[in-house]
Amino acid sequence: MENNNNPGNSENPYVFVAMGSDSDLPVMSAAVKLLDDLKIPRRLMILSAHRTPDKLFELAEWAEKQESLCAAVLGAGGAAHLPGMFASKVTLPVIGVPIKTSTLSGVDSVWSILQMPPGIPVATMAINGSRNAGILAAQIVSQRYPGFREKLRDHKQKLVDSVDEKNESLKELDYAEYLARELHLNKTQ
Numbered sequence: 341m342e343n344n345n346n347p348g349n350s351e352n353p354y355v356f357v358a359m360g361s362d363s364d365l366p367v368m369s370a371a372v373k374l375l376d377d378l379k380i381p382r383r384l385m386i387l388s389a390h391r392t393p394d395k396l397f398e399l400a401e402w403a404e405k406q407e408s409l410c411a412a413v414l415g416a417g418g419a420a421h422l423p424g425m426f427a428s429k430v431t432l433p434v435i436g437v438p439i440k441t442s443t444l445s446g447v448d449s450v451w452s453i454l455q456m457p458p459g460i461p462v463a464t465m466a467i468n469g470s471r472n473a474g475i476l477a478a479q480i481v482s483q484r485y486p487g488f489r490e491k492l493r494d495h496k497q498k499l500v501d502s503v504d505e506k507n508e509s510l511k512e513l514d515y516a517e518y519l520a521r522e523l524h525l526n527k528t529q
């Protein structure tokens with residue numbers, strides 16, 4: 341039985357998360373944090389389609405053998421071949437996260453991940469959209485492991501509550517006061 345109190349780098353992950361470089365970790369950490377908050381077992385790695393192609397294929401073979409694995413979340417910038425190359429070798433759902441680059445602001449990454457040939461789908465998120473990738477992976481996991489559905493419902497309710505709280509603040513404050521307060525809060529977080 342999986343220890344859901346410490347989802348960390350699990351031996352029996354439900355989600356595989358990888359990125360092309362450690363410089364992608366600040367972006368991909370949003371998906372990892374979401375999965376950890378929901379206590380979804382995951383495995384996290386740095387994996388380059390270009391610098392470590394043999395390791396990529398080895399991990400794709402590993403993924404195919406993992407009965408617990410439900411989805412892969414792969415982030416890459418620039419040429420961004422990691423999600424598509426991984427998807428070409430596995431049967432599980434692959435979610436691609438285009439990472440913003442300094443050269444073309446991530447547009448190159450989007451096109452690389454989005455424009456997959458027929459038969460090799462990759463669900464493509466927004467540039468730096470790893471949080472949504474984590475949510476989509478969690479929703480996929482919840483189809484096999486329904487116990488996570490209530491956690492997802494709670495997560496979505498927190499989103500509703502957050503908007504309700506902001507509307508209450510707008511009722512109490514002038515818009516300029518609200519903006520000043522929000523700017524101050526964002527700087528301290």
